[in-house]
Amino acid sequence: MISESERMKNNLELLRKKTLELLPQSIDELKTYVHFRSISAQKSSMTDTVRNVSAMIEATGGNVKILENIGANPVVFGYFKAGPNGNTKRTLLFYNHYDVQPPEPLEEWDSDPFTLTIREGKLYARGVSDNKGDLVVRLTAIRLLQSLEGGLPCNIKILVEGEEEIGSRNLEAYITSNPDLFTADACIWEFGEKDQQERAHMVAGVKGMVYLQLSCTGADVDIHSMAGAYIDNPAWRLVQALASLKSAENEILVEGFYDGVIHPSVEERETARRIPFDEEHVKSLYGLKLPLITDAKQQDPREAMMYEPTMTICGIESGYYGEGSKTVLPRKALAKLDCRIVMGQEPEHIANCIERHLVKHGFKDIEVELLNAQRAYRSDLSHPFFSIVVTAAQEVYGTEIVLEPSSAGSGPMYEIGQLLHMPIASTGVGWFDSRYHAPNESIRAQDFEQGIVYIAHLLCEFGKIN
Amino acid sequence: MISESERMKNNLELLRKKTLELLPQSIDELKTYVHFRSISAQKSSMTDTVRNVSAMIEATGGNVKILENIGANPVVFGYFKAGPNGNTKRTLLFYNHYDVQPPEPLEEWDSDPFTLTIREGKLYARGVSDNKGDLVVRLTAIRLLQSLEGGLPCNIKILVEGEEEIGSRNLEAYITSNPDLFTADACIWEFGEKDQQERAHMVAGVKGMVYLQLSCTGADVDIHSMAGAYIDNPAWRLVQALASLKSAENEILVEGFYDGVIHPSVEERETARRIPFDEEHVKSLYGLKLPLITDAKQQDPREAMMYEPTMTICGIESGYYGEGSKTVLPRKALAKLDCRIVMGQEPEHIANCIERHLVKHGFKDIEVELLNAQRAYRSDLSHPFFSIVVTAAQEVYGTEIVLEPSSAGSGPMYEIGQLLHMPIASTGVGWFDSRYHAPNESIRAQDFEQGIVYIAHLLCEFGKIN
Numbered sequence: 001m002i003s004e005s006e007r008m009k010n011n012l013e014l015l016r017k018k019t020l021e022l023l024p025q026s027i028d029e030l031k032t033y034v035h036f037r038s039i040s041a042q043k044s045s046m047t048d049t050v051r052n053v054s055a056m057i058e059a060t061g062g063n064v065k066i067l068e069n070i071g072a073n074p075v076v077f078g079y080f081k082a083g084p085n086g087n088t089k090r091t092l093l094f095y096n097h098y099d100v101q102p103p104e105p106l107e108e109w110d111s112d113p114f115t116l117t118i119r120e121g122k123l124y125a126r127g128v129s130d131n132k133g134d135l136v137v138r139l140t141a142i143r144l145l146q147s148l149e150g151g152l153p154c155n156i157k158i159l160v161e162g163e164e165e166i167g168s169r170n171l172e173a174y175i176t177s178n179p180d181l182f183t184a185d186a187c188i189w190e191f192g193e194k195d196q197q198e199r200a201h202m203v204a205g206v207k208g209m210v211y212l213q214l215s216c217t218g219a220d221v222d223i224h225s226m227a228g229a230y231i232d233n234p235a236w237r238l239v240q241a242l243a244s245l246k247s248a249e250n251e252i253l254v255e256g257f258y259d260g261v262i263h264p265s266v267e268e269r270e271t272a273r274r275i276p277f278d279e280e281h282v283k284s285l286y287g288l289k290l291p292l293i294t295d296a297k298q299q300d301p302r303e304a305m306m307y308e309p310t311m312t313i314c315g316i317e318s319g320y321y322g323e324g325s326k327t328v329l330p331r332k333a334l335a336k337l338d339c340r341i342v343m344g345q346e347p348e349h350i351a352n353c354i355e356r357h358l359v360k361h362g363f364k365d366i367e368v369e370l371l372n373a374q375r376a377y378r379s380d381l382s383h384p385f386f387s388i389v390v391t392a393a394q395e396v397y398g399t400e401i402v403l404e405p406s407s408a409g410s411g412p413m414y415e416i417g418q419l420l421h422m423p424i425a426s427t428g429v430g431w432f433d434s435r436y437h438a439p440n441e442s443i444r445a446q447d448f449e450q451g452i453v454y455i456a457h458l459l460c461e462f463g464k465i466n
Numbered sequence: 467m468i469s470e471s472e473r474m475k476n477n478l479e480l481l482r483k484k485t486l487e488l489l490p491q492s493i494d495e496l497k498t499y500v501h502f503r504s505i506s507a508q509k510s511s512m513t514d515t516v517r518n519v520s521a522m523i524e525a526t527g528g529n530v531k532i533l534e535n536i537g538a539n540p541v542v543f544g545y546f547k548a549g550p551n552g553n554t555k556r557t558l559l560f561y562n563h564y565d566v567q568p569p570e571p572l573e574e575w576d577s578d579p580f581t582l583t584i585r586e587g588k589l590y591a592r593g594v595s596d597n598k599g600d601l602v603v604r605l606t607a608i609r610l611l612q613s614l615e616g617g618l619p620c621n622i623k624i625l626v627e628g629e630e631e632i633g634s635r636n637l638e639a640y641i642t643s644n645p646d647l648f649t650a651d652a653c654i655w656e657f658g659e660k661d662q663q664e665r666a667h668m669v670a671g672v673k674g675m676v677y678l679q680l681s682c683t684g685a686d687v688d689i690h691s692m693a694g695a696y697i698d699n700p701a702w703r704l705v706q707a708l709a710s711l712k713s714a715e716n717e718i719l720v721e722g723f724y725d726g727v728i729h730p731s732v733e734e735r736e737t738a739r740r741i742p743f744d745e746e747h748v749k750s751l752y753g754l755k756l757p758l759i760t761d762a763k764q765q766d767p768r769e770a771m772m773y774e775p776t777m778t779i780c781g782i783e784s785g786y787y788g789e790g791s792k793t794v795l796p797r798k799a800l801a802k803l804d805c806r807i808v809m810g811q812e813p814e815h816i817a818n819c820i821e822r823h824l825v826k827h828g829f830k831d832i833e834v835e836l837l838n839a840q841r842a843y844r845s846d847l848s849h850p851f852f853s854i855v856v857t858a859a860q861e862v863y864g865t866e867i868v869l870e871p872s873s874a875g876s877g878p879m880y881e882i883g884q885l886l887h888m889p890i891a892s893t894g895v896g897w898f899d900s901r902y903h904a905p906n907e908s909i910r911a912q913d914f915e916q917g918i919v920y921i922a923h924l925l926c927e928f929g930k931i932n
Contacts, residue, residue: 220753228778243709287686312694313701319781324507
């Protein structure tokens with residue numbers, strides 16, 4: 001009689017062997033998939049990409065439903081029934097998106113962004129790590145399990161949306177108008193990566209986001225700067241308005257901004273501080289010149305990343321900023337402001353608070369436009385789903401697994417975790433230099449392969465629970 | 467015997483007739499001259515432009531000397547001797563510049579900025595009003611007088627520099643190293659314009675200028691904005707630093723900024739308030755959306771333009787400011803700051819005060835670069851030169867003439883007026899919608915023509931004095 005641990009070992013061996021057999025076809029599939037220029041910000045190639053995603057799911061034996069009644073970019077829904085030996089009472093939902101960020105600046109790519117290019121064990125293309133590679137990984141894992149005796153160990157649902165990169169603004173409507181379609185016991189989210197010590201990082205939550213455009217128009221035309229003696233300046237107005245929102249000490253000064261904030265528990269703070277973080281590495285990676293905000297505030301950067309709301313100027317523009325001097329009083333000034341919010345904060349409330357603040361402080365001439373709004377979400381880490389996810393990962397990766405209560409980034413987890421009541425873990429095949437949203441986005445071939453084994457193994461373990 | 471006034475009338479008639487004959491050649495000359503893209507901020511086409519200016523002066527019969535020993539853009543010096551009937555003891559100096567502002571934003575021009583285009587009686591091109599048109603006017607007037615019996619009524623010197631638009635930083639060195647070259651009894655400055663009531667405005671002084679570039683570098687690369695929780699943001703640093711310099715109520719908060727200010731006398735203030743100013747017209751001309759600064763401060767806009775120091779953001783830039791949202795923490799932020807200063811203020815002292823202020827307020831990470839420095843200058847209006855200038859203008863234009871103690875703009879008058887001890891009056895062929903430094907810069911053909919007559923007449927009157 002063989003032991004449980006030996007049985008698992010043998011099973012993993014089998015999964016690895018089968019993965020190698022399926023790999024060439026999967027890479028071909030990924031090659032086709034990344035070739036679609038599905039840039040949601042530019043509304044390009046959406047119909048063709050949806051057709052391709054549907055074809056991949058159908059080719060894997062799933063049923064497809066294309067949801068497009070809400071408008072904007074369709075959501076592709078795929079469904080796979082548990083096999084004859086599978087647990088028909090358990091359903092896992094995969095969240096993915098088929099849209100990608102714009103590839104610009106093009107001159108910084110070493111190969112065409114929309115042609116999968118393999119160099120030194122890495123696969124390069126726009127979307128390969130965010131998030132097209134992971135959909136192919138997941139479909140390959142399904143195909144792998146179907147080829148084994150007994151077939152799929154549980155039911156599987158796949159949601160592939162097309163507006164993640166522009167704020168998933170229609171996802172909630174798609175979910176609430178098709179409530180039964182997406183119900184599941186748990187959800188595997190889109191992304192995840194290995195750090196420099198090859199530890200796989202997973203997250204169980206995301207921050208929310210309020211992305212605003214602030215602008216001030218002073219005149220119809222640029223004016224000679226000598227008129228600054230009596231004509232007011234929209235650049236000064238915007239600078240003063242922004243300065244009123246956040247102090248030089250990085251305190252957000254907007255009344256009501258922190259309303260409803262659910263502060264992390266002592267345990268959650270401890271979890272954050274246990275996450276590996278190499279400050280010197282970050283400083284040299286980015287070439288940082290300024291002291292960390294968290295130094296002055298005596299905060300832990302990891303805690304701040306997970307639990308602290310932010311307000312970031314993503315961009316500002318006005319007048320002349322070329323070489324040398326131009327003596328102009330600008331006609332207009334514009335800024336982009338990105339607030340990363342935490343559990344309990346309401347995006348619309350925050351946008352309203354900022355507008356109210358500006359009016360109250362004498363800046364009613366500043367126009368505020370809400371470009372993007374998302375709530376934060378954090379799963380309950382005590383849910384048994386997380387021990388399955390982490391243990392299965394340890395077994396496949398053979399390293400420490402880092403489960404973060406929240407990403408510092410954002411995404412539409414609230415719409416699924418909160419509205420459909422399920423725990424969410426995010427895992428994927430990125431690495432520490434994947435360059436999401438940047439030129440030369442990549443995944444490593446070995447992570448792609450290992451990711452297939454992991455998803456297949458996770459599905460097996462998930463199906464075992466009753 | 468004919469009366470003095472009849473003689474003058476006849477003389478003016480003659481000047482007008484001759485002007486019409488010379489006009490086609492002058493317009494051709496201007497067409498060639500504006501075609502040179504002599505943008506000093508970009509150091510383009512300087513050598514070719516200098517050659518063109520020299521050729522124009524020589525073609526008019528002047529001696530040319532090109533000064534280039536100081537470095538940077540050469541100064542062209544032209545000299546014309548009084549004619550056989552002229553007053554050889556009197557010398558008038560014309561100050562002009564051959565450099566222009568950058569033409570951007572190009573899309574707002576209705577025709578190519580460097581091709582003289584005539585539409586509805588107006589001549590459009592970059593530099594046509596600031597200040598290439600006036601040099602051609604002056605050379606045409608000289609040619610006109612040379613064609614008359616007796617020739618030039620006085621000696622004439624012309625100084626055409628190539629760095630006015632970037633602060634004339636080498637002019638003082640050129641003047642002090644060639645002190646005898648530029649001596650004259652009086653100087654006619656580069657610019658002037660008619661207002662909406664067709665009154666010609668002249669100025670006898672300028673504000674000074676301190677043009678600074680402020681920048682802050684946070685990192686070597688742009689970073690995902692989620693890192694805003696712990697990585698500091700150069701855009702926020704710059705916004706806070708700027709906001710510390712000037713309050714939302716437009717008070718300049720820099721210690722020492724007002725040191726040495728020579729306040730206008732009661733008489734000078736009254737002179738300012740006598741200058742015609744149509745507030746409603748200005749508002750509709752520029753399409754102003756914000757209240758005037760001077761309203762809140764209960765100041766007279768004309769007094770502020772002449773006597774009040776300013777601090778203007780000419781431009782600011784950081785991160786992403788295109789369509790929609792991009793979640794980026796910018797690596798760098800930059801602003802251009804233009805202070806118009808008054809009599810008694812020292813540009814270097816002000817630059818030092820601003821640097822000291824920033825350090826004192828915790829912004830030692832803001833780099834300050836002085837791009838441009840100029841002192842203010844005001845002529846003594848009781849000098850007899852001004853009555854010649856004004857009376858001759860009344861005789862040619864037939865309207866009220868407005869002589870302003872100071873322009874709200876700047877220029878290197880100090881270097882000539884103070885260092886070479888001469889009164890300066892500025893007059894030119896601009897109109898109220900000339901759009902200096904802006905797209906669709908223009909002069910009106912009738913002003914160009916009248917300007918030639920005026921300069922010729924002024925030279926005749928100037929030569930009469932002993």
